Amino acid sequence: xxxxxxxxxAREAARYHQGWERAWASPKPKxxxxxxxxxxxxxxxxxxxxxxKNFGITNVAIIEKGWxxxxxxxxxxxxxxxxxxxxxxxxxxxxxxxxxxxMSQDLNYNVMFSPRGVMMLAQTESEVRGYERTAHANAxxxxxxxxxxxxxxxxxxxxxxxxxxxxxxLGALWQARAGTARHDAVAWGYARACSDMGMDIIQKCEVTGxxxxxxxxxxxxxxxxxxxxxxxxxxxxxxxxxLADMAGFRLPMESVALQALVSEPIKPCIDVVVMANTVHxxxxxxxxxxxxxxxxxxxxxxxxxxxxxxxxxxxxxxLVETFPIISRLKMLRQWGGIVDVTGxxxxxxxxxxxxxxxxxxxxGTGGFKSIPGSGWAMAETVAKGEPGALAGAFGLNRxxxxxxxxxxxAAGVAH
Amino acid sequence: MLILECPYCGVVADETDLHxxxxxHLKRFGPGSSDEDFQTYLxxxxxxxxxxxxxxxxxxxxxxxxxxxxxxxxLEVYGTYSxxxxxxxxxxxNAVIKKHPEWEGYK
Numbered sequence: 001x002x003x004x005x006x007x008x009x010a011r012e013a014a015r016y017h018q019g020w021e022r023a024w025a026s027p028k029p030k031x032x033x034x035x036x037x038x039x040x041x042x043x044x045x046x047x048x049x050x051x052x053k054n055f056g057i058t059n060v061a062i063i064e065k066g067w068x069x070x071x072x073x074x075x076x077x078x079x080x081x082x083x084x085x086x087x088x089x090x091x092x093x094x095x096x097x098x099x100x101x102x103m104s105q106d107l108n109y110n111v112m113f114s115p116r117g118v119m120m121l122a123q124t125e126s127e128v129r130g131y132e133r134t135a136h137a138n139a140x141x142x143x144x145x146x147x148x149x150x151x152x153x154x155x156x157x158x159x160x161x162x163x164x165x166x167x168x169x170l171g172a173l174w175q176a177r178a179g180t181a182r183h184d185a186v187a188w189g190y191a192r193a194c195s196d197m198g199m200d201i202i203q204k205c206e207v208t209g210x211x212x213x214x215x216x217x218x219x220x221x222x223x224x225x226x227x228x229x230x231x232x233x234x235x236x237x238x239x240x241x242x243l244a245d246m247a248g249f250r251l252p253m254e255s256v257a258l259q260a261l262v263s264e265p266i267k268p269c270i271d272v273v274v275m276a277n278t279v280h281x282x283x284x285x286x287x288x289x290x291x292x293x294x295x296x297x298x299x300x301x302x303x304x305x306x307x308x309x310x311x312x313x314x315x316x317x318x319l320v321e322t323f324p325i326i327s328r329l330k331m332l333r334q335w336g337g338i339v340d341v342t343g344x345x346x347x348x349x350x351x352x353x354x355x356x357x358x359x360x361x362x363x364g365t366g367g368f369k370s371i372p373g374s375g376w377a378m379a380e381t382v383a384k385g386e387p388g389a390l391a392g393a394f395g396l397n398r399x400x401x402x403x404x405x406x407x408x409x410a411a412g413v414a415h
Numbered sequence: 416m417l418i419l420e421c422p423y424c425g426v427v428a429d430e431t432d433l434h435x436x437x438x439x440h441l442k443r444f445g446p447g448s449s450d451e452d453f454q455t456y457l458x459x460x461x462x463x464x465x466x467x468x469x470x471x472x473x474x475x476x477x478x479x480x481x482x483x484x485x486x487x488x489x490l491e492v493y494g495t496y497s498x499x500x501x502x503x504x505x506x507x508x509n510a511v512i513k514k515h516p517e518w519e520g521y522k
Contacts, residue, residue, distance in 0.1 A: 241460070250455070251460075251462070254437065254438075298435075299434060300485075309416060399457075
């Protein structure tokens with residue numbers, strides 16, 4: 001792999017950019033791999049990357065039914081934060097956030113991480129109490145957050161109407177080191193690094209069956225034929241139940257559509273991420289000038305990657321109330337992704353009832369921010385066969401034991 | 416916009432008047448059952464790609480719970496029916512089979 005650098009740009013500019021090589025290879029699948037990872041989204045690619053980097057396992061295939069990063073990795077609102085209430089969540093999301101800080105250097109790929117700060121508005125008394133509690137919990141967890149006053153909110157976001165008639169802003173939970181990153185670049189950067197380590201990324205290859213013998217996984221059937229493996233890792237987000245069904249077990253999970261939309265591009269007007277959970281809307285401004293807006297999930301099972309229109313209406317209504325200057329903006333695009341929501345709104349990382357088969361799913365509406373931390377924890381789980389410190393609390397067995405990681409307060413709507 | 420007919424009051428309501436209640440026909444396990452059964456009842460869901468039988472409540476109407484058969488891949492609705500049943504009625508099953516002869520059937 002030829003490194004990207006200022007020198008490389010100058011060199012290629014001198015020869016009309018003819019010398020750039022492909023970022024990753026597209027090989028034919030081999031007969032057998034040490035580890036087969038299903039799903040070449042952020043989580044799958046990050047798992048592969050840390051399997052190679054931290055554990056030296058590089059005989060790995062990452063197979064993807066669509067195109068690389070074309071699922072939820074390319075459909076989210078790119079928010080990165082770690083201000084969670086529960087200890088296991090704060091640990092894994094903070095690990096992810098800290099890995100995002102050095103990701104561009106680690107991958108030699110500019111993921112445009114922008115620690116611009118994330119603000120979660122408190123617009124009811126119970127939200128004020130909830131976020132003050134979260135700020136205290138974060139202080140104990142070593143995650144830097146603070147509860148800020150409405151005046152400070154107005155200083156940080158001058159375009160916000162903090163005296164709305166319905167839900168005036170009473171304060172906000174502020175994480176200054178949170179922010180955004182370029183979502184596609186995260187997938188592309190990991191893919192390039194994995195390909196460089198000799199891993200095979202196989203796109204347009206759908207898994208049609210999971211092979212097993214004596215309760216242990218032996219491989220997968222795909223649209224490109226049979227691929228054998230010693231270990232199988234499933235990281236397929238909304239399709240997790242479908243894949244688990246092939247492997248012969250059920251998951252505590254439902255798949256629903258989550259929507260997002262962007263406005264026409266305008267001049268810079270907001271340089272932080274604002275989330276307003278009471279009125280159901282969140283917004284940030286991309287480098288292109290578009291306002292990136294996240295909506296709500298539908299209340300029914302859905303695999304169609306499109307959501308109901310009334311959610312768009314609710315979201316835009318809420319944001320016009322919060323940011324009156326956007327009232328005459330046109331919206332450019334709207335899209336949906338299928339998110340996998342568990343009973344306690346926390347992810348599942350760990351072993352499955354099938355031997356040597358590991359699963360990582362259930363990130364629901366908050367998968368993007370966790371990509372590096374999730375990959376780090378999943379790689380350890382796959383390499384050692386047992387979850388480590390980061391993944392330990394997220395096993396499937398927590399549902400039998402009633403040991404929930406109840407983040408529904410934080411993750412009910414907005415991410 | 417998802418539109419369902421409430422089998423109790425006959426009103427054709429869109430999804431803003433309704434509230435989804437998840438998988439229908441769950442077999443209930445209570446005190447005295449095994450941990451495994453209790454977990455399955457509380458948390459495990461079919462979540463199929465395709466035909467799905469589910470509960471809905473007509474919240475902004477008659478307030479009653481009812482059942483619907485719907486496809487999660489195409490969003491087509493096969494029909495709605497009373498909640499006073501342990502499994503989908505014959506007419507609903509036939510409506511699904513008519514559209515999808517290859518459907519593997521109600522499990």
